[in-house]
Amino acid sequence: MDVREEILKAAARLYCETGFRGTTTRGIAREAGVNEVTVFRHFGSKEALLREAIGRQWGGGGCGPLALESRGDPLAELQEWAKGMTGGLRQMAPLIRTRLGEFEEHPEIVPPRGSPPAQAAEMLTRYLEELRSAGVARADFDARMAAAMLMAALFADGIVRDGLPDMFHENIDSSIEEYVRIFLRGLGVAA
Numbered sequence: 001m002d003v004r005e006e007i008l009k010a011a012a013r014l015y016c017e018t019g020f021r022g023t024t025t026r027g028i029a030r031e032a033g034v035n036e037v038t039v040f041r042h043f044g045s046k047e048a049l050l051r052e053a054i055g056r057q058w059g060g061g062g063c064g065p066l067a068l069e070s071r072g073d074p075l076a077e078l079q080e081w082a083k084g085m086t087g088g089l090r091q092m093a094p095l096i097r098t099r100l101g102e103f104e105e106h107p108e109i110v111p112p113r114g115s116p117p118a119q120a121a122e123m124l125t126r127y128l129e130e131l132r133s134a135g136v137a138r139a140d141f142d143a144r145m146a147a148a149m150l151m152a153a154l155f156a157d158g159i160v161r162d163g164l165p166d167m168f169h170e171n172i173d174s175s176i177e178e179y180v181r182i183f184l185r186g187l188g189v190a191a
Contacts, residue, residue, distance in 0.1 A: 003032070003034055003038060003042070004042050006032040006033065006034070007028060007029075007032045007034065007038070007039055007042060007043070007049070008049075008052060008053045008056050009032070009053075010028050010029075010031035010032035011023065011028045011032075011049050011050055011053035012053040012054065012056065012057045012095065013031065014027055014028055014031060015050055015053065015054070015095070015098060016094040016095050016098055017094075019098055019101070019102055020050065020102050020105070020106050020109070023046070023050065024046075025039045025040065025046050025049075028049070047106075047108050047109055050109045051108070051109045054095065054099060054109060055115065057092065057095050067081075068081045068123050068124060068127045069127075070127060070130045070131060070134065070136075074131055074136060074137075074184055074189050074191065075180065075181065075184060075189075075191040077127075078127075078150075078180045078183070078184065079176065079177050079180045081124075082150070082154055082176045082179065082180050083173060083176050085120060085151075085154050085158075086154045086157055086158045086172065086176055087158075088158075089117075089154065089155060089157075089158025089159060090158045090159075090161075092158075093158060093159050093162070096159050097159060100159075117151070117155075120151070121144075121147050121148060121151050122147075124147040124150065124151065125143045125144050125146075125147040126143075128141075128143040128146055128147060128187065129143045131187070131189060132187075136189055137184075137187040137188055137189050138187075138188030138189070139186065139187050139188030141186075141187055146183075146186075146187060149183070150179065150180075150183050153179045153183075154176070154179070157172070157175060157176065157179070
């Protein structure tokens, strides 16, 4: 593995554990096995390093857009996709929770536009438009808003479940299956 990748991994790990203030370039360098000058030579600033590290974590953490193609069974297709998406979110939960908690204070380290969750929402929007075009989804709805609604439910389950367990059904898969059933009924899809 190259030095740049080691620095990015170390930065993401420390950020999840200690947040922006607790993540120092000295600590990142120590964790990556390099000197602090090397960190600055590769990234220029702590902010630039953390922005890239968070962006990489999003992309490599299972939150990326999973394949979603209409094959004739919207219930099974969306349930499979939603389970994969929620699994990726659960895997990324420490990073996401830390980032959400620090957004107001450090908006400069927001991952770039087109993050994997945003790409997934776009993919879901296109999928819903296909269902409507094929006459499978019969309700009148805004596909982008519908996609945002399902993504929000998956996000809440993936990120909040551990902190508010009484709010959710014990079985994660059962919860996701029911979210999708309710969602499809709202779109006028026979599920």
